[in-house]
Amino acid sequence: MSDALLEFEGLGKSFGGVRALDGLDMRVKRGEILGLIGPNGSGKTTSFNVVTGIYSPSQGRVRFDGQDITGLSARKVYEAGIARTFQRSRLCLPLSIFDNIMIGNHARLDNGLWFNLIRRGALRRQVEEGYDKARELVAGFSRELAGRMFEPVGALPMIERRRIEICRALVSGPKLLLLDEPSAGMTHDETAQLMDDILAVRDRMDDLSIIIIEHEMGVIERLTDHCVVLSYGRKISEGSYAQIAADPEVQSAYLGVD
Amino acid sequence: MTDKTTPKSGWLGLPPLAVGLGAVAATAVYGWLFLLAESEIAVLGLVALAALGGWALGRTGLPDTLDAAMRGHGRSMNGAILLGLLAVIFLLGEEHFPLLMLTTMLLYMTVALGLNVQFGLTGMVNFAGAAFFGMGAYTAAVLTAHSAVPPLLILVAGGVIAAAIGFLLIVPVVRTAGHYSAVVTIAFGVLFKTFLEVNDVLGGPQGLMVGPMKLFGWDFNSSPVLLGVEMSFYVNYALLGGGLAVLAFVLTQRLERSWLGLTLDSVRLDETASACFGLNVVRAKVLAFTFGNVLAGVAGALYGMMISFIAPNSFTFADSLLMVSIVLLGGLGSLWGTALAAAIVVLLPEKLQILQEYRFLLFSGLVILMLLFRPQGLLPRKVRSYFPSWRPQQ
Helix, strand or coil: CCCEEEEEEEEEEEECCEEEEEEEEEEEECCCEEEEECCCCCCHHHHHHHHCCCCCCCEEEEEECCEECCCCCHHHHHHHCEEECCCCCCCCCCCEHHHHHHHHCHHHCCCCHHHHHCCHHHHHHHHHHHHHHHHHHHHHHCHHHHCCCCCEHHHCCHHHHHHHHHHHHHCCCCCEEEEECCCCCCCHHHHHHHHHHHHHHHHHCCCCEEEEECCCHHHHHHHCCEEEEEECCEEEEEECHHHHHHCHHHHHHHHCCC | CCCCCCCCCCHHHCCHHHHHHHHHHHHHHHHHHHHHCCCHHHHHHHHHHHHHHHHHHCCCCHHHHHHHHHHHCHHHHHHHHHHHHHHHHHHHCCCHHHHHHHHHHHHHHHHHHHHHHHHHHCCCCCCCHHHHHHHHHHHHHHHHHHCCCCHHHHHHHHHHHHHHHHHHHHHHHHHCCCHHHHHHHHHHHHHHHHHHHHCCCCCHHHCEECCCCEECCEECCCCCEECCEECCCHHHHHHHHHHHHHHHHHHHHHHHCCHHHHHHHHHHHCHHHHHHCCCCHHHHHHHHHHHHHHHHHHHHHHHHHHHCEECHHHCCHHHHHHHHHHHHHHCCCCHHHHHHHHHHHHHHHHHCHHHHCCHHHHHHHHHHHHHHHCCCCCCCCCCCCCCCCCCCCC
C-alpha cells in the first residue's frame, strides 16, 4: 500500500462555465496535517465537497486508502472513513451536545424500528456506551463542557460549537478529518486555543490524517506538515509553509502582484 | 445538566410525586366537569379558569415539579394518567354526547401524534391528515359491509391502506423539499375528497354506512352494564379509542427517545450534514411519513365504526388544517403539547356552540398568534432524554 491516504488525480468540477476545480492533483500522506490554502473561490471547499460526495466530480479520480471513491454518495464516503466539519457551523442547534455527537456516530448505532421501539434495554446499553464515548471525546477538549452534555448546542459560544463539531467528526473513528476553516468567526485567543486542541487530537490519534482549510496563516504555519496552494481550481504551489510563503507565485495569487 | 437528580421537594415544598398525582386528579376532575357542562356560561367559566389557572400556575414552578415527577416516578405517573382517563370514561357512563366528544378527541390526538412525527420531528408538513384518516374510515366501511374480516383486523387494515396509499405520495414528497412537499400533500388531500365524491362504489357524496366494532364477540353498539347501571355504548369506543391513543403516545414517545428520533431531527435540521454522517435521509422520511399515516389510518377506521356513517365531507382539507393546527398549537415535537392541543381544538368548539361556526377562523387566528408570540407552542418540547430515569456520570 502506498503511503498516500488520499489522492486526487486530475480532479475537475465545473458549475456551468465556471471551473471550480481544474485538473487538481494532490496527495495526503498517512498521519500528516495538510494545509489547503488559496484565495476565495480557488476551489478549497469545492474539493471537500467533491471528496465527501456532496458534489460528484466532472472529471478525474479520488482514491482513498487504496479504494476508488470517485462519485460515491456522502454516506459511502463517511463509511469509508472520511469525516468533516463545515465552514459555517452545521450543528443541530436545538439538539443537545450528546445528540449532535451521536449523529456523527451514526454508523455504529442500530437504526432498526424494532430495536428502537421495542428493545429498550439493548438501546439503553447503546445509549450508555455512546454517552461514555462522547463524554470522553468532549472531556479531551474541555472538562467543563463534558459536564453539560445535555444542554442544547445553540446556547454555546462559537469555540465550543467548533469543538463539538470536531468531536462529532471524530466519534466515528475516521482515518481522515477534513476541517473547513475552523477559525472562522472566532477571536484571536479562541483560534489559538482551538489550534492547541487540534494538535492534542493529533497526538491522541496518531494515525489520523487531517486536511485543514484556513485563511489564518498563523494557523497554517503552526499546524501543518505540508501545504497545497490553490488558485482558480489549480495547484500553484506546494511544500512546507516556509517554502510556499516564499513562493512568488503564491504571493502574486494572494496579493495580485505581477 | 448540573443538577437533574429528583429534588426531594418541589412546588409549594411538596414531594414531586404528590404534586404529580394531584395534578392528574385535578385534570381528570376538570375534564369530567368540562365534558358535562351544559350551559355556555359554565363552559366559558371553565375555559377562563383553565386559561388563567394555567397561566398563573405556569409561573409558580409547577411545570418543573411536574417534569421532575414524570422523570423520577414515570411508572406511577403513567399509571395515574391511565386511571384518570378510565375514571373520566366511567364517570361519564351514560352520557352519549360527552363520550363521543372524548373519543373523537382521543382519535384526533392519535392522528396529531403521527403528524407530529412527520412535521415536528422530520420537518415534512402533511396537509392531508384528514385524507389518511378518511382512508381508514372508508376501509372500515368497505370491509364491514363486504367481508367477514374481524373488526380488530380492520383497524390494522385501515393503517395498512393508509400506508400503502401514502407510498404513492412518497416519491414526490421525499424528492421535493420544504414547501413543495407541503403543496403535494395539499393537492392530494383535495384530490382524495373529490375522488370520493365522484366514486359511486364508495357511496359518492352521500357516503357509506360503517358496521360496528366487535371484539371477542362483544358488539360495540350494545350498551355495557356495570354494577347494574346501563351505560352508553360509546363507553366501548372511548375505552378502545383511549387504548389506541395511549399506544400511539407510547410508540411516538419511544420513537422520539431513540436513535431513530435523533435521525429524524437531524434530517429536519440539516439534510446535507446528515448525509455526510451516513444518515439515510430517504429512509428516515419514508419511515416518518408511513408511521404518521398508519396512525391516521387506524384512528380513522375506529372513528368510522364509531360514528357508523361517513361521507366525503367528514374528511375535508379544512379538517386536515385543524389537525396541523393541533401540532402547531401544542408545540412542534412536543407530545404532551399535542395531547393538550387536541383537547382544545376538538372540545372547545363542540362545547361552545357559538364558536362552532367560526372554529376555522378561531384556530387560524390562534395559530397566527402562537407563531408570533410563542412559536415553541403551548408545552414546548424539551431536549431529548432517551431514558428519563437515567442519570449519567458527569
